[in-house]
Amino acid sequence: MTTMRALVVVEPGRVELREVPMPQPGPYQALTKIEACSFCSSTDVKIAAGELPFVNQYPCIIGHEALGRVIEPGPKARYLTEGLRLLRSTCAYPGTMLGEYHSGWGGMAEYGLVTDLRAMVEDLQIRADQLPAVEQMHQPVPPEMSAPDGTMLITLKETLSSLQDMGMKPAARVLVVGDGAVGLAFAYWAKVLGASKAVVAGHHDVRLAQARKLGLDAAVNSAGTTLSEAIASDPAASGPFDFIIDAVGHHKIVEEAIPLLAPWGTLAVYGTSAHLKATVDVMAIPVGARLLRASTDEPRVHTQVLEACRLGLVRPSDFYSHVLPLERAADGLELLRRREALKVMVVMD
Numbered sequence: 001m002t003t004m005r006a007l008v009v010v011e012p013g014r015v016e017l018r019e020v021p022m023p024q025p026g027p028y029q030a031l032t033k034i035e036a037c038s039f040c041s042s043t044d045v046k047i048a049a050g051e052l053p054f055v056n057q058y059p060c061i062i063g064h065e066a067l068g069r070v071i072e073p074g075p076k077a078r079y080l081t082e083g084l085r086l087l088r089s090t091c092a093y094p095g096t097m098l099g100e101y102h103s104g105w106g107g108m109a110e111y112g113l114v115t116d117l118r119a120m121v122e123d124l125q126i127r128a129d130q131l132p133a134v135e136q137m138h139q140p141v142p143p144e145m146s147a148p149d150g151t152m153l154i155t156l157k158e159t160l161s162s163l164q165d166m167g168m169k170p171a172a173r174v175l176v177v178g179d180g181a182v183g184l185a186f187a188y189w190a191k192v193l194g195a196s197k198a199v200v201a202g203h204h205d206v207r208l209a210q211a212r213k214l215g216l217d218a219a220v221n222s223a224g225t226t227l228s229e230a231i232a233s234d235p236a237a238s239g240p241f242d243f244i245i246d247a248v249g250h251h252k253i254v255e256e257a258i259p260l261l262a263p264w265g266t267l268a269v270y271g272t273s274a275h276l277k278a279t280v281d282v283m284a285i286p287v288g289a290r291l292l293r294a295s296t297d298e299p300r301v302h303t304q305v306l307e308a309c310r311l312g313l314v315r316p317s318d319f320y321s322h323v324l325p326l327e328r329a330a331d332g333l334e335l336l337r338r339r340e341a342l343k344v345m346v347v348m349d
Contacts, residue, residue: 006061006091006109007329007346008101012050015330020061020109021099023091025072028116028123030080032068032089036147037107038154038320038345040065041180042249042271045336047104052272061092061101063108063346064134067141067150070114076123077116086114087154088137095132105134108329110348114138139302145309148323148345152181152316155343157298157305159185163193165295166268168243170194175239175260177227178247178271179207179219181319181343186245186270187216192313199237201230204339214318227256240265240286245294247271251278254291264288320345 003019010016025031039045044062046052068089073080080086089112092103106112115135121128128136141150159182168174174190176183179202190198200211203223211219218237222230231237240262246253249271255278257267263286280291308314320343324332332344
């Protein structure tokens with residue numbers, strides 16, 4: 001049996017680089033050589049710790065932010081030409097297995113699969129939205145873009161589309177809680193979209209320094225204090241805010257954000273964790289305010305984000321701090337767990 005290397009969470013707290021079976025493409029799929037895959041603190045770190053509620057089957061192959069290059073199209077995958085670079089390649093689609101290994105989205109591997117959505121729609125006479133979401137996210141990456149920058153596109157697209165879906169308007173006052181790559185991307189896009197104030201709150205001075213380099217209006221350290229006290233400590237960060245985004249996913253953030261919300265404001269929860277059972281005083285919620293789970297629509301903003309990169313409005317490299325080889329992928333996960341990295345990109349060659 002032909003094998004490849006992949007990063008496997010054997011059980012919560014135990015991660016290993018293992019030899020696993022090669023994925024086998026179906027008729028409408030193509031085999032890809034994965035060029036790079038980045039770690040997501042909202043999922044991969046929590047899967048490795050056994051703290052993500054909806055991924056709890058082990059051993060599993062993690063990674064959902066991969067970029068793969070088509071090397072072997074299937075017989076009906078006529079639009080997946082050799083050499084095409086596509087996002088969200090995976091060796092095990094969600095809900096499937098690769099040998100004995102479950103899918104933890106399966107992108108942290110040497111080889112993966114992509115699906116020819118267009119050919120399936122034409123041949124099977126079905127709507128694209130009837131197929132699994134991941135199969136709608138295989139968008140192309142330009143040949144001149146580096147592999148780490150290419151994988152960073154996923155976070156940039158998630159955050160931009162989420163802000164747009166929230167209904168963010170120019171001149172809005174925006175607070176993002178969370179100083180990881182996702183939090184910084186949310187706040188940066190808010191400024192690009194015309195926010196009158198974009199503030200980041202977090203616990204790590206190095207990351208907050210990066211927020212200031214990105215030109216955000218304020219970056220405050222909320223470690224050891226309440227969110228309101230942290231905001232009050234910096235006049236440039238003063239509220240109230242029209243949009244508050246919890247990029248971490250924690251009930252304490254939701255509870256502490258409510259007093260900072262403006263009337264008719266939006267409190268959006270983006271991060272995912274097992275710590276989101278908040279206790280809310282309904283009478284403390286400002287008039288007309290809303291609480292929502294943030295949504296994303298990567299395909300809709302793909303061209304928009306690529307054009308922003310081409311014009312220099314956004315630089316993907318501003319949002320990651322480490323590029324490591326696959327042999328050191330477990331080290332990258334540990335760097336994120338200890339909050340010693342902003343974002344880690346793993347290159348396969």
